[in-house]
Amino acid sequence: MTLNPTASIMVIGNEILSGRTQDVNINYIAKGLTCSGIKLIETRIIPDDQKIIIKTVNELRAAYDYVFSTGGIGPTHDDITSEAIAEAFGVPNPIHPEISRLLEEHIGKEKYNDAHRKMARFPLGATPIPNPVSVAPGYVINNVYVMAGVPQIMRAMFDQILPTLHHGKPIVSKSWYALHASEGKIAHDLAHIQDQFHNLDIGSYPFYKNEDQNGIALVVKGQDQDAIQRAAQQIHQLFIRMGYDPQEGEPI
Amino acid sequence: MTLNPTASIMVIGNEILSGRTQDVNINYIAKGLTCSGIKLIETRIIPDDQKIIIKTVNELRAAYDYVFSTGGIGPTHDDITSEAIAEAFGVPNPIHPEISRLLEEHIGKEKYNDAHRKMARFPLGATPIPNPVSVAPGYVINNVYVMAGVPQIMRAMFDQILPTLHHGKPIVSKSWYALHASEGKIAHDLAHIQDQFHNLDIGSYPFYKNEDQNGIALVVKGQDQDAIQRAAQQIHQLFIRMGYDPQEGEPI
Numbered sequence: 001m002t003l004n005p006t007a008s009i010m011v012i013g014n015e016i017l018s019g020r021t022q023d024v025n026i027n028y029i030a031k032g033l034t035c036s037g038i039k040l041i042e043t044r045i046i047p048d049d050q051k052i053i054i055k056t057v058n059e060l061r062a063a064y065d066y067v068f069s070t071g072g073i074g075p076t077h078d079d080i081t082s083e084a085i086a087e088a089f090g091v092p093n094p095i096h097p098e099i100s101r102l103l104e105e106h107i108g109k110e111k112y113n114d115a116h117r118k119m120a121r122f123p124l125g126a127t128p129i130p131n132p133v134s135v136a137p138g139y140v141i142n143n144v145y146v147m148a149g150v151p152q153i154m155r156a157m158f159d160q161i162l163p164t165l166h167h168g169k170p171i172v173s174k175s176w177y178a179l180h181a182s183e184g185k186i187a188h189d190l191a192h193i194q195d196q197f198h199n200l201d202i203g204s205y206p207f208y209k210n211e212d213q214n215g216i217a218l219v220v221k222g223q224d225q226d227a228i229q230r231a232a233q234q235i236h237q238l239f240i241r242m243g244y245d246p247q248e249g250e251p252i
Numbered sequence: 253m254t255l256n257p258t259a260s261i262m263v264i265g266n267e268i269l270s271g272r273t274q275d276v277n278i279n280y281i282a283k284g285l286t287c288s289g290i291k292l293i294e295t296r297i298i299p300d301d302q303k304i305i306i307k308t309v310n311e312l313r314a315a316y317d318y319v320f321s322t323g324g325i326g327p328t329h330d331d332i333t334s335e336a337i338a339e340a341f342g343v344p345n346p347i348h349p350e351i352s353r354l355l356e357e358h359i360g361k362e363k364y365n366d367a368h369r370k371m372a373r374f375p376l377g378a379t380p381i382p383n384p385v386s387v388a389p390g391y392v393i394n395n396v397y398v399m400a401g402v403p404q405i406m407r408a409m410f411d412q413i414l415p416t417l418h419h420g421k422p423i424v425s426k427s428w429y430a431l432h433a434s435e436g437k438i439a440h441d442l443a444h445i446q447d448q449f450h451n452l453d454i455g456s457y458p459f460y461k462n463e464d465q466n467g468i469a470l471v472v473k474g475q476d477q478d479a480i481q482r483a484a485q486q487i488h489q490l491f492i493r494m495g496y497d498p499q500e501g502e503p504i
Binding site: 014015016017018019020021022023024026027028029030032033034040041042043044045046047048052074075076077078107111113115116118119133134150152153171173183184185186187188190191194201202204205206207208209219221250 | 266267268269270271272273274275276278279280281282283284285286292293294295296297298299300304326327328329330331359363365366367368370371402404405435436438440442443446453454456458459460461471473502
């Protein structure tokens, strides 16, 4: 098995931790990384707190090949990500003249103020990541990618970042599901299938929407296409042997 | 300000990290905790990996008053949470006779097997949390609450846990939003409002759905109802002063 690059996500946002906002960025980043053969190992959601941001980014950037940060790069008082990242890297956080000119042009000379100018501040050594939605860029410094929290902007930034990363061998998957299937009934035989394929991850995911819409999905994941096909075939047979009606793919 | 209890969430799930599944449990727990005056400080999403689970739960239970764990308590080979929790606490993970009888009764004597029996294994000293959806319980050991990952089951468990926790003074909030409002334009005056209310958190959250549906929401959060009303009133006036049309609540 190829050793794929590793990644982590750092979500900075009181609004996620208070329950105000349902995060959707983690899932978007996770999907992109998986398709590119980059293994997402850990995600942390932390508050808008400078000390916690510094500690977290320093832990994650030492432990993983890539760190993706979302949130806290706007112009208001609660946007403290860049200051914290600069502090974590031990570098100043100056105004980037070119980005400042870009923002001034977009906003208008008369309206451009210190709050806007704050969005042109990047840790020294950072490279801007363009923002096609609302101009104020994200940036990359070493292995840390700093993006906006607004999903539409985050996606536009991440879509530009992804092709520039060192990709691993893609992690692919194949799934079968069966309504009313019981995990307990298939667990023994499923473990036996997993034992035959040490280079694959076989996951069992029960779903429960209501009395009618429930069952389990079995997902085979890995890099070896041929092994995935064979394991998925065995899963299909297991479902049938147990008296279930397997469907290919994921339950809706 | 009352010192509210603190909490963390540990989501155990390869399926979240691969992007297969959009987590919705964090948001549900976060909302419940906020209403109960319990401060969620950190959330980690980690893989089905025993060493990582042990390290994470030991870090979180030392740092926060409560730890809420979701996922990995089913009967299949990839369900390793209870083994890891027992190891983290340095206790055995025996079959709980009463829970085993309960499961056997529910599943049927002939069908009841070792995989089912695995769901009756709890770290020694744990107290079961009933599962009204599919019988197999979660449990609490010291300050760690171990719940299922399936949202419907997780919710049923968490709803039983929440009233038993030590509640803090509720954290309440008041929001105003305005379409087409610019963060840069209001940032200076908003910081001035924040400066007057040191016991409140004022957050500025831009939203962007499309060219028409975008703007900012300003959220005042804290424990002092009276201060929240006064800060929200100032925010309302700020929006008007800047030529926007403020709406109460959150943008849809």
